[in-house]
């Protein structure tokens with residue numbers, strides 16, 4: 001399959017030179033200049049001097065050993081309903097370039113696209129964590145600080161992760177992407193324990209605010225291929241952009257999803273309105289002056305993030321829920337990063353079942 005991302009330069013941190021993933025990446029990028037270095041700091045400072053540092057940082061690929069713990073509980077947000085998600089941070093940074101991406105705000109400390117090649121440490125850590133809590137069900141994702149599949153054509157990480165999760169009955173993996181790079185997945189023995197997920201938006205939003213990503217039709221085609229290979233699939237309407245005419249555009253995406261894959265193959269769908277930290281606003285304005293997203297009427301919420309008014313969000317979620325339920329009554333639908341009172345207003349039910357979302361995911 002095509003490697004997808006092709007950096008201008010590869011930087012290898014000392015200690016990661018001889019790891020199998022490092023050798024694999026180098027074999028796939030012949031001719032790309034490679035440097036081995038002791039410290040990344042000077043390179044980060046050099047990148048930060050670029051007028052568009054966030055863009056410049058996407059030209060380089062750093063290969064490192066991760067010194068810390070790979071598996072972490074998703075931090076969630078205080079006062080917001082938590083969906084009990086765990087995250088594996090096997091890479092940070094992303095070759096795609098969405099206007100609203102939170103990673104743009106991390107430039108000071110962590111601007112580069114960086115993969116952690118010590119997968120032996122990752123898998124022994126996961127093995128220990130899953131064995132130590134057999135009664136617990138781990139829902140795990142890899143897309144907190146990157147896109148789960150945008151680097152997979154270089155790293156082949158999915159080819160190790162998917163069979164690993166197939167062997168662990170108390171864990172479920174979700175690979176969430178805005179690409180159509182699923183070639184690595186189709187022949188794997190997954191046992192239904194990996195869900196392949198797509199963030200989706202109407203085509204005009206993708207065209208204006210999700211640069212470098214696959215158009216909607218290609219994402220849906222990729223979902224169809226994964227579903228045909230037996231994978232459960234998921235869809236994330238996140239971030240929803242509630243601009244004039246959003247109803248028709250989002251309803252059409254819902255229709256296309258259910259036309260493409262059977263409802264019984266959809267593991268879950270999430271809804272989340274556009275939100276970002278106030279610090280991101282000037283960065284978005286500077287980097288994407290044409291984007292309409294910064295012009296939306298967003299207000300500060302208790303977690304400091306800017307969101308659409310609750311009076312806009314709640315009816316929008318309720319409509320989406322109605323459209324989804326009409327085509328897939330059994331498909332679990334959850335809200336991402338929303339408060340308990342928003343959940344109650346949308347679902348019009350008691351909050352007890354929201355305390356622990358495990359039930360929602362079956």
Ligand code: SF4
Nearest residue numbers: 094096097098101146
């Ligand atoms: S795909 Fe995700 S990680 Fe990549 S640029 Fe877009 S929002 Fe950021």
